[in-house]
Amino acid sequence: MTGDVMTEIPRRDPRREWIARNRLHPDHDRVLAELGQGSAAAIEWMGPHGVMRKNPHAAGFIGPNGLRRIDRSGLQQGGAPSAAARGRQESRRRVEIASPAFLIAVVPEMSGGRLSHHDRDLLGLARQLADADPERPGAVLAVFFGSYKGEGEGEPKERALGEAGIDRLLHLTSDEYDGFAPQARIAALAAAERELSPRHWLLPDSPLGGADLGRRLAVRLDERAATGVWQVEADETCMLGWRCTARGAAGSLDIQRPLPRVALVLAECAEPVSETLHAAEELALNIELPANLARIEDLGQVAVDPGSVSLGEAEFILSAGNGVSDWDGFHHAARCLRATEGASRVAVDNGFMPRDRQVGATGTWVTARVYVAVGISGAIQHLQGIQSCEKVVAINSDPGCDMVKRADLAVIADASEVLAALVDLVESRRSQANRGESRDAA
Numbered sequence: 001m002t003g004d005v006m007t008e009i010p011r012r013d014p015r016r017e018w019i020a021r022n023r024l025h026p027d028h029d030r031v032l033a034e035l036g037q038g039s040a041a042a043i044e045w046m047g048p049h050g051v052m053r054k055n056p057h058a059a060g061f062i063g064p065n066g067l068r069r070i071d072r073s074g075l076q077q078g079g080a081p082s083a084a085a086r087g088r089q090e091s092r093r094r095v096e097i098a099s100p101a102f103l104i105a106v107v108p109e110m111s112g113g114r115l116s117h118h119d120r121d122l123l124g125l126a127r128q129l130a131d132a133d134p135e136r137p138g139a140v141l142a143v144f145f146g147s148y149k150g151e152g153e154g155e156p157k158e159r160a161l162g163e164a165g166i167d168r169l170l171h172l173t174s175d176e177y178d179g180f181a182p183q184a185r186i187a188a189l190a191a192a193e194r195e196l197s198p199r200h201w202l203l204p205d206s207p208l209g210g211a212d213l214g215r216r217l218a219v220r221l222d223e224r225a226a227t228g229v230w231q232v233e234a235d236e237t238c239m240l241g242w243r244c245t246a247r248g249a250a251g252s253l254d255i256q257r258p259l260p261r262v263a264l265v266l267a268e269c270a271e272p273v274s275e276t277l278h279a280a281e282e283l284a285l286n287i288e289l290p291a292n293l294a295r296i297e298d299l300g301q302v303a304v305d306p307g308s309v310s311l312g313e314a315e316f317i318l319s320a321g322n323g324v325s326d327w328d329g330f331h332h333a334a335r336c337l338r339a340t341e342g343a344s345r346v347a348v349d350n351g352f353m354p355r356d357r358q359v360g361a362t363g364t365w366v367t368a369r370v371y372v373a374v375g376i377s378g379a380i381q382h383l384q385g386i387q388s389c390e391k392v393v394a395i396n397s398d399p400g401c402d403m404v405k406r407a408d409l410a411v412i413a414d415a416s417e418v419l420a421a422l423v424d425l426v427e428s429r430r431s432q433a434n435r436g437e438s439r440d441a442a
Helices: 014-021 028-036 083-090 117-130 182-196 210-220 327-337 345-349 380-385 402-406 415-441
Strands: 044-046 052-054 093-095 103-106 139-145 168-172 200-204 226-234 242-248 253-258 262-265 276-278 281-283 316-320 340-343 370-374 391-396 409-412
Touching (some): 103 117, 182 210, 210 262, 327 415
Parallel strands (some): 093 276, 103 139, 316 370
């Protein structure tokens, strides 16, 4: 056999194949690029037997509700964004709609003053409805109640309004909208309806407030709202050109109907906006809103013991792993930080934490806004269970563990020392705040 023929035989490199399968490896993207030899490297490459192999994680993943999610940002189930993904984020196409043909109104919940994953999915659906006709594009109008700005100089907590797909912003900041104020909020939305006449109203169908507000709005507008919507498709036979699929009969039945003007939408209804940057131009209503509509006095939130909150509903989780040696210090830190306790499977199997505190694919899938992993190396099952968390902080002495690669912020140090310093800082800040309140009262 000649040398030319020998060069045509596929040669295997087992290590490179292993790196290509391990998306958490630091050289994963580089090896995929070499195997794929092009921009489609993260999608497919030639296998050892001449068969094209596909990387399912590059195309998407299965979300906690069983729906496939597509992630164009490159943040795949614990993987770090590639250089190409970061370049796409920095070079988003700017879109300005000066004279929109219509408006799609969205009322995000803005839990904690920031857009949640549910809100971003909702805005992605609104963007889909607004951009359906390139010749007559619509604009996405977001209606915010109360303040989404932080303390101090009034800098907004949420800076990514344009990146989320918002063209117009109606920000209603009266004190009447704070807390549970459905009458005042419905009056404001009815005024926006009279002046702006949106084609559709989209609200999150969640227990945080969107479900109640959406049903009240439908009654005020004399509309038959669609609830539990999880999919919207184009349909020329419908009056407005869209058909929605909603869950009924306690989630056991799918109901299809023309998309009404008011729709209450579930999470994972659409892909969040990731490729365009919009103006987020502020609007003001010319109609004077009625005052003193509140018939219910909101006395504020009731303090709840974080330890009694289930992991699936917790927004702030302090989770312990095999790297925790001072368990009394960990429990004290959780109480001081007012965090819900979680644990890895190793900590549960060793008897340090109860089974209902286990986080991961074999335990509980969590959707916390902040997840602090203390001494957790990051097994794949654990990373799967925290993939929907917004911010992940890792405290670990091993800089090369998978949890550190997954984390948005990593602290490489002894876990006990970091927790003790954090507790001292929090207690010092609270004592200063208490002294300040005492001086103001005097």
